[in-house]
Amino acid sequence: MSWDFETEPEFQKQLDWIERFVRTEVEPLDYVLESPDDVRDEKRNKLVRPLQAEVRKHKLWACHLEPDLGGQGYGQVKLALMNEILGRSRFAPTVFGCQAPDSGNAEILAKYGTPEQKKRYLQPLLDNQIVSCFSMTEPQGGADPKVFATRAELQGDDWVINGEKWFSSNARWASFMITMAVTDPDAAPYRKLSAFIVPTDAPGVNIVRNVGVGDEPEGAHAYIRYQDVRIPKDHLLGQRGDGFVVAQTRLGGGRIHHAMRTIGQVKKAFDLMCERALSRTTQGSALADKQMVQEKIADSWIEIEQFRLLVLRTAWRIDRYKDYLKVRKDIAAVKAQMPKVFHDVVIRALQIHGSLGVTPEMPFVDQVLESFVMGLADGPTEVHKITVARQVLRDYQPTSGLFPTGHIPALREAAIRKFAGRIELEV
Ligand SMILES: Cc1cc2nc3c(=O)[nH]c(=O)nc-3n(C[C@H](O)[C@H](O)[C@H](O)COP(=O)(O)OP(=O)(O)OC[C@H]3O[C@@H](n4cnc5c(N)ncnc54)[C@H](O)[C@@H]3O)c2cc1C
Numbered sequence: 050m051s052w053d054f055e056t057e058p059e060f061q062k063q064l065d066w067i068e069r070f071v072r073t074e075v076e077p078l079d080y081v082l083e084s085p086d087d088v089r090d091e092k093r094n095k096l097v098r099p100l101q102a103e104v105r106k107h108k109l110w111a112c113h114l115e116p117d118l119g120g121q122g123y124g125q126v127k128l129a130l131m132n133e134i135l136g137r138s139r140f141a142p143t144v145f146g147c148q149a150p151d152s153g154n155a156e157i158l159a160k161y162g163t164p165e166q167k168k169r170y171l172q173p174l175l176d177n178q179i180v181s182c183f184s185m186t187e188p189q190g191g192a193d194p195k196v197f198a199t200r201a202e203l204q205g206d207d208w209v210i211n212g213e214k215w216f217s218s219n220a221r222w223a224s225f226m227i228t229m230a231v232t233d234p235d236a237a238p239y240r241k242l243s244a245f246i247v248p249t250d251a252p253g254v255n256i257v258r259n260v261g262v263g264d265e266p267e268g269a270h271a272y273i274r275y276q277d278v279r280i281p282k283d284h285l286l287g288q289r290g291d292g293f294v295v296a297q298t299r300l301g302g303g304r305i306h307h308a309m310r311t312i313g314q315v316k317k318a319f320d321l322m323c324e325r326a327l328s329r330t331t332q333g334s335a336l337a338d339k340q341m342v343q344e345k346i347a348d349s350w351i352e353i354e355q356f357r358l359l360v361l362r363t364a365w366r367i368d369r370y371k372d373y374l375k376v377r378k379d380i381a382a383v384k385a386q387m388p389k390v391f392h393d394v395v396i397r398a399l400q401i402h403g404s405l406g407v408t409p410e411m412p413f414v415d416q417v418l419e420s421f422v423m424g425l426a427d428g429p430t431e432v433h434k435i436t437v438a439r440q441v442l443r444d445y446q447p448t449s450g451l452f453p454t455g456h457i458p459a460l461r462e463a464a465i466r467k468f469a470g471r472i473e474l475e476v
Pocket residue numbers: 150182183184185186187188189190191192193215216217218219262270422425426427428429430431432435
């Protein structure tokens with residue numbers, strides 16, 4: 050029997066190092082640099098590259114990947130414990146080689162890429178010499194992949210892609226995109242799509258604009274028009290018609306990694322809330338002494354711990370089964386719960402900070418917005434709840450009787466019959 054909630058002492062030492070390193074060396078980058086994904090920014094590289102080298106020296110680079118891909122083969126549980134720390138800082142995932150969307154894209158390249166594709170795209174991606182983009186959502190709908198209309202047609206030795214994609218994050222900095230396009234419109238709904246590697250400098254890849262989140266005038270999320278984009282035949286990723294399978298591989302990992310990092314963000318808000326409750330006095334006592342503030346702290350702690358356990362258990366199940374489809378319900382549950390915990394804890398932290406809480410001088414307003422992002426990116430909460438419910442219901446059968454199996458009169462009658470010989474019961 051093994052049911053253990055402790056971290057191995059050796060790994061705890063590494064976590065302690067990560068904690069110190071992130072707080073002292075990495076978090077300060079968040080306040081002076083623009084985007085962690087702009088690998089062409091010299092200022093960024095000057096500060097980020099030496100920190101990445103330090104992480105490699107400590108054997109903590111791209112830990113989730115297998116050693117043959119330059120990682121440590123630590124798996125998802127250790128990554129979860131690391132990501133709880135890395136989630137505090139915008140730059141930390143990049144410094145540790147596990148940033149989205151590259152980590153998920155690397156996973157599918159590793160799994161489905163040909164040796165040539167791996168050499169050309171995976172290796173520089175793993176080294177963070179380049180960054181990548183995942184281009185799936187379309188302007189007419191993201192939550193339903195069955196409405197995707199971007200087409201890829203084989204013409205001679207090339208695939209020719211036409212269509213529009215919406216919210217392709219990081220396309221402006223990416224060297225290549227993994228693009229989903231319909232290759233077989235007459236196939237069954239989940240066999241129509243295929244995945245392609247599209248270099249962003251291919252003629253016909255036109256970024257209409259880079260859409261921002263909140264009040265960002267220019268953001269990271271590209272609205273892209275693919276106009277007769279011609280790519281060689283060997284840029285198909287996986288088999289023709291396998292687009293959904295390829296996307297699921299990526300999204301499974303991506304969703305749980307977001308959740309791990311979200312714990313880091315939520316804890317950051319929680320720490321600030323507790324510090325403020327102890328520091329601020331009003332009407333004769335500290336905020337921490339007021340019961341409604343105590344309730345906010347207690348609710349937040351409980352919700353964070355519940356969520357954290359769900360995330361860790363899901364990570365453990367991924368490591369155990371090595372198959373995202375087997376852990377689909379757990380991942381969907383994590384994804385559905387993530388925006389709620391994030392939102393609820395952050396709005397309490399914001400409220401406890403009073404007027405200061407709503408200013409850009411504290412992180413809460415951005416975090417509230419980010420909580421909504423977590424309820425949309427990689428699929429909206431509603432769709433994940435549908436997945437949870439469907440998977441749960443697979444383990445149940447309808448009853449053929451008029452009354453449910455929990456109907457007490459029938460249960461009592463059966464119990465009386467069962468014990469009739471042994472004791473006398475009043476009906
Ligand atoms: C910050 C950010 C980054 C993103 N990055 C990427 C990226 O890199 N690549 C990419 O391809 N996409 C990306 N996306 C897009 C994301 O995957 C989509 O926003 C998401 O799938 C929802 O699609 P949609 O926005 O078109 O909403 P719609 O599909 O129009 O859905 C709108 C709303 O309808 C409701 N809804 C939808 N379906 C159901 C249902 N079955 N039952 C009940 N209610 C439902 C939900 O409330 C949902 O939010 C990103 C999104 C964000 C916010």
